[in-house]
Amino acid sequence: MSKDGVAFCLGSTDLNSSTTAATTFLEKMTTVNEIQNKSGIFSFDLLWSEIQTLKPNLVGPFADARLERNPAAKNAGKFMTLAEFLDFAKASNITGILIGIEHATYLIARSLDVVDAVSKALVKSGYDKETCKQRVLIQSEDAPVLAAFKTFPKFQRVLTIEFDISDASKPSVDEILEFANAVKLRRSSAARVNGFFLEGFTNSLVDRLHAGNLHVYVGVLKNEFMNLAFDYWADPLVEIATDTLSVGADGIVTEFPATAASYFRSPCSNYERKDLPFTINPAEPGGLLQLADRNSVPPAPPPAPVLEPQ
Structure with a gap:
């Protein structure tokens, strides 16, 4: 959200790393502990007209290792308002859209109601109508945000679980069902990787969530080889096959x-x-681990906790 209440599409409310804001609005640098523990230049401190003067800054997760994403197009493109994005998506042949909402409580304290802005934009674009063939997924780690969209039965409400879990108790599943009908798990909650070796899957977790009538998504996937376990053979397609076929996820969230x-x-x-001569097979957990020198594998980490009601 901009300072004057314009909802637009960006991966983070901190403009410092994803735009050229530091070259123009360095005096706006501040620290907001409710959002992150480092300084940033935040969208809610700039007017939409000021944000439009900036350029995108394409930065990958492994920039420190000099593994950049498409340097030739680093500053290409433009920022889209939510309304522009919805019109763009509706004119395409995609099957649906995902809208992530973060820091809603903090924004409301600044008189910026992001939930209301998203709701009105979706209604105005006709995404709430049964005649709209595209799916709408609303993703948030904030239960009140997801609960606010229960008035739109067509929308799927996806709870983001931003920490590793090994299982989920039935009371926690029942609690999630009160405000969401899907969850997004971290990659490390779906497939156990230690020292880049695939050790196993948390099938019982996915099965329990499915038994509670919750859809399960896994993410966020990235193509860079440094992000992939050795068992995926540096091939992001193998990770997708593993998450959907072996883990049993209903879908994935990816940056590619x-x-x-x-x-x-x-x-x-x-x-x-x-009858096919070739299929993309999922990875087999423990396959490479059996061949590895035991000294190359770090000690097994403690098991992730079981998700319990809040």
Whole structure:
């Protein structure tokens, strides 16, 4: 959200790393502990007209290792308001959209009602109508935010669980069902990786969530080889196959949608078809671990906690 209440699309409310804001608005640098523990230049401190003077700054998660994403297009593109994004999506052939809402409580304290802004934009674009064929997923780690969208039965409400869990108790599943009908798990909650070796899956967790009538998504996936376990053979398609076929996730959240689309549209993703000369097989946990020098594998970490009601 901008200072004057314009909702727009960006991965973070901190403009410092994802835009060229530091070259123009360095005096706006501040620390907001409710959002992050480092200084930043935040969107709610700038007018929309000021944000429009900036350029995007494409930064990957491994920039410190000099693994950059498309340096030639580092500052290409423009910022889109939420309304512009909805119109753009509706004119395309995609099957749905995902809108992530963060820091809603803090923004409301600054008289910026992001939930109201998103709701009105979706209604204005007709996404609440049964005639709209595109799905709408509202993602947040804030239960009140998701509960506010219960008045839109067409929308899927996705609870983000931002910490590792190994299982979920039935009371916690029942609690989630009060405000959400789907969850997004961290990659490390779906597949156990230690020292880049795939050790196993948390199938019981996914099964328990499914038994509670919750859809399960896994994310966020990234294509960079430094983000992949050795068992995925530096191939992001193998991780997608593993999450959907072995883990049993209903879908994935990725920063590379073209990669995911190419997998799901490929006949090679149909693991059950025996007439195909080639299929994209999921990784086998422990396969490479058996061949590795034990000294190259770090000690096993303690088990992740079981999700309990808040």
